[in-house]
Structure formats: structure tokens, C-alpha cells
Amino acid sequence: MKKIRQFANKKVLVLGLARSGEAAARLLAELGAIVTVNDGKAFAENPAAQSLLEEGIKVICGSHPLDLLDENFELLVKNPGIRYDNPMVVRALEKGIPVITEVELAYLVSEAAIIGITGSNGKTTTTTMIADILNAGGKKGILAGNIGFPASEVVRTAKSDDLLVMELSSFQLMGTKAFHPHIALITNLLPTHIDYHGTFADYAAAKWNIQKHMGPSDFLILNFNQDLAKEHAEKTQATVVPFSTKGKVDGAYLENGMLYFKGEAVMPADAVGVPGSHNLENALAAIAAAKLSGIANSAIEQSLSRFRGVKHRLQFLGDVNNVKFYNDSKSTNILATQKALSGFDNSRVILIAGGLDRGNEFDELVPDIEGLKKMILVGESAPRLKRAADKAGVSCLDAEDIRAAVKLAFAAAEPGDLILLSPANASWDMYQNFEVRGDEFIAAFNALKETSHG
Incomplete structure (x- = not known):
């Protein structure tokens, strides 16, 4: 970690705890700042605040x-989930106090180079793919940001030959000033x-803030399946490396069942271990990052x-x-389910769907669910999904929760x-x-597996 002096004896307010706020407070204290932490949760119910107070950091809770x-x-330094129209943030900006998120702190002290990943869908999968490939290829790829550990915690031990592989949200990127992957x-x-x-x-x-301080010696990997990305490619100082499943590009692409990087065949598309066209996009993005980091095709x-x-992201659990x-x-959301279904033969799929009713119908899902073997519906939105299933000619069953849905699905399979x-x-x-929901699905799968082996 770089021992920078710019925060020494400076008064810094950390707004909002959770893991990132706690990590930021500790890092700032180590850098010599005079830190105050302010969190909405009452002190008596706030183990993180209690721990920081024991370390001599001022805390104001409740x-x-x-x-x-x-x-x-x-x-x-604000928690990324706290909006910019929050009264504390508004008042700070009115008073001319700079507002950042903890990934900016991490960048300022990091000895390791940073690979930053953002986007609407596929961030976590792509970030994990990249870290896995780097480690398979003999480099140390450390997950940080929205997955793994908070960036400002990881940087304290990361070395100059490590690579920080950071998943970054739009909320985090809004709070960057000099951040430069x-x-x-x-x-x-x-x-x-x-x-x-x-x-x-x-x-x-x-999202575009991610490239704000990048130059020609840096690389910006963009999805050329999207016209928007092609437009943005004209607006950066970084060297653009495109990826696409729809055509040959000067980067990573799919052609005749093979995944290529700049004309070199890397691996067969059907060897990627997760299904779906969206996961081929994720794999191509990861291949681009890996090749730019010097990783051999065999490790990729x-x-x-x-x-x-x-x-919880199209995670293959196994079979019973x-x-x-x-x-x-x-x-x-509907788009994510459409992408998930794109990787399978509908005639063999029993889909469990439903949840919070946000008032929307599911007509746009109808083409994607046509031909499904069956649907098991849960939650408030079940009646709306039933209407879509009827239009698609798919038979449905209702279940009271995910465990019950798994039993019904398995009985029909x-x-x-x-x-x-x-x-x-x-x-x-x-x-x-969604994690709790997914964990219940995993538990139901494990129970079935245990019973079948009984």
C-alpha cells in the first residue's frame, strides 16, 4: 500500500457503514486522517460502529x-447506496466538501494495477471469470469492489505485481475523482x-466515469453488440478493444463456433462452462482482459x-x-430471464418464476417461454405470469414458496x-x-439429492 500523506491530520466524515464504510474508516485512520463515522443504525445494534469506537475512531449513530x-x-466518503439527494450529501456539497466513494480511496493507495468492470448485466460473472483466468495463468487476480472484499480493505495487502479485479457499480463510479484503471x-x-x-x-x-482518466496506454473493453458502445468508443482517450458475438471485430469475437482474439483462435465456444448467449459475451469480455494481461490461451x-x-447467477447446481x-x-427482471432461457432447449425446461408484483405484465416474455415443458409460479406476480403462460400455451402450477416449487417441478420432470x-x-x-431466495432453492436441491441417494 502506498503511504500517501494527503489525508494526514485532515478531518474526514465517513457516511454510512456496511463493509465498505468500515473498511474506508480503517484505511483513513491508518493514513493519519481524523475520522468521524456517521451511521443510521443505533449504536447498540451496530457491531461495526462498536468495533471502530474501540479502535479510537469517533462514531455517531442512530x-x-x-x-x-x-x-x-x-x-x-459516502456509502455508494446513499443517494446524492440525501440531505447530508446535499449539505456537504453546498459547503464545498468533496464527496467520494471508497473505491477512490483504494485507487489512491493501490500498488496493484486495476482491472475495473462495470455495466448493467454480467458484471459479477465477468469479474469472476477474469479473476479465475488470471489465477489459472499464474498471476494473482484479487476480487474487490462489489464482490469479494471492499476495495479499500484489499489494497492494504495487495502487492505491485498483483491485479485488482474490481466490480464497480454506477453508484461507486459517481464518487470518483482520479480513479484510473x-x-x-x-x-x-x-x-x-x-x-x-x-x-x-x-x-x-x-458508468462512463470509469474511463475518465484513462489514456492511450490504457485499454477500454466495449461491447460492440451495442450501437451505444460504438458511439461511446469515439469519446475516449483510451485504446478501445471491442468484443462481439455478432461480427468480427478488432478484439474478441465469435466466428464459426470459435472464440477469437485479434485473429487468433482461443477456444471453442461450446467449451465455455455456462450456457447462454449472454455468457458468450461475458467470456469474450473476459478473454479480452486476459489477453491484454498476458495470459496464455491454454489457461483461458x-x-x-x-x-x-x-x-445465484445461472449457477449450475448439479443433477438428481x-x-x-x-x-x-x-x-x-424480464430481460435477465430472457437471457437465461436463451441457453436452453425450452422443451426440456421447467421454469420456476414469480415474485414481487410491480404492476407490469409479462407479454414481452411470451416468445421466450413458448414451448416450455411447464412453469411453476410463486409470489405476488403469479397471476400476471399465468396470463403470459396462457398466451404462450404453457401449462402452470402454483406453489406457496420456492421449496414447494422445487418439489412440484421435480415431480413433473x-x-x-x-x-x-x-x-x-x-x-x-x-x-x-435474491440471495435468500436462491439459498432456499439450493437447500431444496440438496434435500432432493440426499433423498435420491438414500
């Missing part, structure tokens, strides 16, 4: 008092998080052929009596079929988050 900002802070990757840009950003243009601009193929997905199970609980949890809905009507 509310966000605006007059706290009268204490002459020179910097505010050597390789940056945007998987795709789709309308999402508009409730936070206000407009798609503002959301895309936040070895890693991608063994890759079985990230938990030759019925395969895929956990795609992270598919909380025959050898060679697969059961796919890809809900097309958020989980909050029944489960705390």
Missing part, C-alpha cells in the same frame, strides 16, 4: 444530524437504476471450461436422477430435463433478497 457538517470536514470493461448499458439516477443518460454517464480455456457460474438444476435467482429458477421478479414479497 441519525444523520446536519449540524455535524459544521465541524469543518475536508472530505466526505489500466484496463476498464463495460459489459453493456441498459436502462436500470433509473429510480436512483433519474434518467438513462445520467446512469450511462455515471482451462478456466472458462471449468467455470460453473457465480452463485439426470434432472439438472440451475439457480438464477439474480434474474430479477423426466430424465434429461432441467429445472431453472429464473424468477423475472424481485424477491421482496417473500424473501429478504
Whole structure:
């Protein structure tokens, strides 16, 4: 870690804890800053705040008092989930206090080069693929950011020959001032998080911050399946490396069943260990990052052929009596479920779907679910999904929860079929988050496996 002095004896406010805030507070304290932490959760219920107080860091919990900002802070480090229209953030900006997120801190002290990955879909899968390939190829790729550990924690021990592979959200990238990855990757840009950003243009601009300080010696990997990416390619100082499943590009591409990089065959497309056209995009993006990092084709193929997905993201669990199970609980919208279904033969698929009712119909899903063997519906949105299933000519069963849905699906399955949890809905009507929902699916699969082996 670089022992920078720019925060020494400076008053810094860390707004919001969670893992990233806790890591930022500790890093700032180590760099000599005079740190105050402000978190909304009451102190008695806040182990992170209690731990920081024991280490001599000032903590104010239970509310966000605006007059706290009268204490002459020179910097505010905010949790990325806290919006810019939050009264504390608004007041700080009015007072001329710079506002950053903890990935900016991590960049400032990192000895390791950074590969930064952002986008609307596929970030976690692509980030994990890249780290796996780097490690298979003899380099140390360290997961950080939205997956793994907070970036400002990881950088404290990362060495100069390591590579930080950082998944970055639009929320994190809005809070960067000098952040400069050597390789940056945007998987795709789709309308999402508009409730936070206000407009798609503002959301895309936040993502585009990833390349703001990059130059010709840096590499920006873009998805040339999207016209928007081609337009953005004209607006960067970085060297653009495209990837595409739809045509030959001067980067990574799919041609005649092979994945190529700049004219060199890397591996067969059907050797990638996870299904779906979107995962070929993710694999091509990962190949570009790996080749730019000097990784051999043999290590790339070895890693991608063994890759079985990230938990809750089209994760292959295994099979019971030759019925395969895929956990795609992270598919909380229609597009994600469409992408999941694209990798399979519908006639062998039993789809478990449903969740929070946001008032939308599912007509755009109809072409994608045509020919499904069966659908098992859960949650508030089940009646709306039933209407789509009727239009597609697919028979449905209702289940009270995911465990019950798995039992119904397995009873309807025959050898060679697969059961796919890809809900097309958020989980909050029944489960705390998509992870809890996916964990219940995994538990139900494990119970079936145990019974079948009994």
C-alpha cells in the first residue's frame, strides 16, 4: 500500500457503514486522517460502529444530524447506496466538501494495477471469470469492489505485481475523482437504476466515469453488440478493444463456433462452462482482459471450461436422477430471464418464476417461454405470469414458496430435463433478497439429492 500523506491530520466524515464504510474508516485512520463515522443504525445494534469506537475512531449513530457538517470536514466518503439527494450529501456539497466513494480511496493507495468492470448485466460473472483466468495463468487476480472484499480493505495487502479485479457499480463510479484503471470493461448499458439516477443518460454517464482518466496506454473493453458502445468508443482517450458475438471485430469475437482474439483462435465456444448467449459475451469480455494481461490461451480455456457460474447467477447446481438444476435467482427482471432461457432447449425446461408484483405484465416474455415443458409460479406476480403462460400455451402450477416449487417441478420432470429458477421478479414479497431466495432453492436441491441417494 502506498503511504500517501494527503489525508494526514485532515478531518474526514465517513457516511454510512456496511463493509465498505468500515473498511474506508480503517484505511483513513491508518493514513493519519481524523475520522468521524456517521451511521443510521443505533449504536447498540451496530457491531461495526462498536468495533471502530474501540479502535479510537469517533462514531455517531442512530441519525444523520446536519449540524455535524459544521465541524469543518475536508472530505466526505459516502456509502455508494446513499443517494446524492440525501440531505447530508446535499449539505456537504453546498459547503464545498468533496464527496467520494471508497473505491477512490483504494485507487489512491493501490500498488496493484486495476482491472475495473462495470455495466448493467454480467458484471459479477465477468469479474469472476477474469479473476479465475488470471489465477489459472499464474498471476494473482484479487476480487474487490462489489464482490469479494471492499476495495479499500484489499489494497492494504495487495502487492505491485498483483491485479485488482474490481466490480464497480454506477453508484461507486459517481464518487470518483482520479480513479484510473489500466484496463476498464463495460459489459453493456441498459436502462436500470433509473429510480436512483433519474434518467438513462445520467446512469450511462455515471458508468462512463470509469474511463475518465484513462489514456492511450490504457485499454477500454466495449461491447460492440451495442450501437451505444460504438458511439461511446469515439469519446475516449483510451485504446478501445471491442468484443462481439455478432461480427468480427478488432478484439474478441465469435466466428464459426470459435472464440477469437485479434485473429487468433482461443477456444471453442461450446467449451465455455455456462450456457447462454449472454455468457458468450461475458467470456469474450473476459478473454479480452486476459489477453491484454498476458495470459496464455491454454489457461483461458482451462478456466472458462471449468467455470460453473457465480452463485445465484445461472449457477449450475448439479443433477438428481439426470434432472439438472440451475439457480438464477439474480434474474430479477424480464430481460435477465430472457437471457437465461436463451441457453436452453425450452422443451426440456421447467421454469420456476414469480415474485414481487410491480404492476407490469409479462407479454414481452411470451416468445421466450413458448414451448416450455411447464412453469411453476410463486409470489405476488403469479397471476400476471399465468396470463403470459396462457398466451404462450404453457401449462402452470402454483406453489406457496420456492421449496414447494422445487418439489412440484421435480415431480413433473423426466430424465434429461432441467429445472431453472429464473424468477423475472424481485424477491421482496417473500424473501429478504435474491440471495435468500436462491439459498432456499439450493437447500431444496440438496434435500432432493440426499433423498435420491438414500
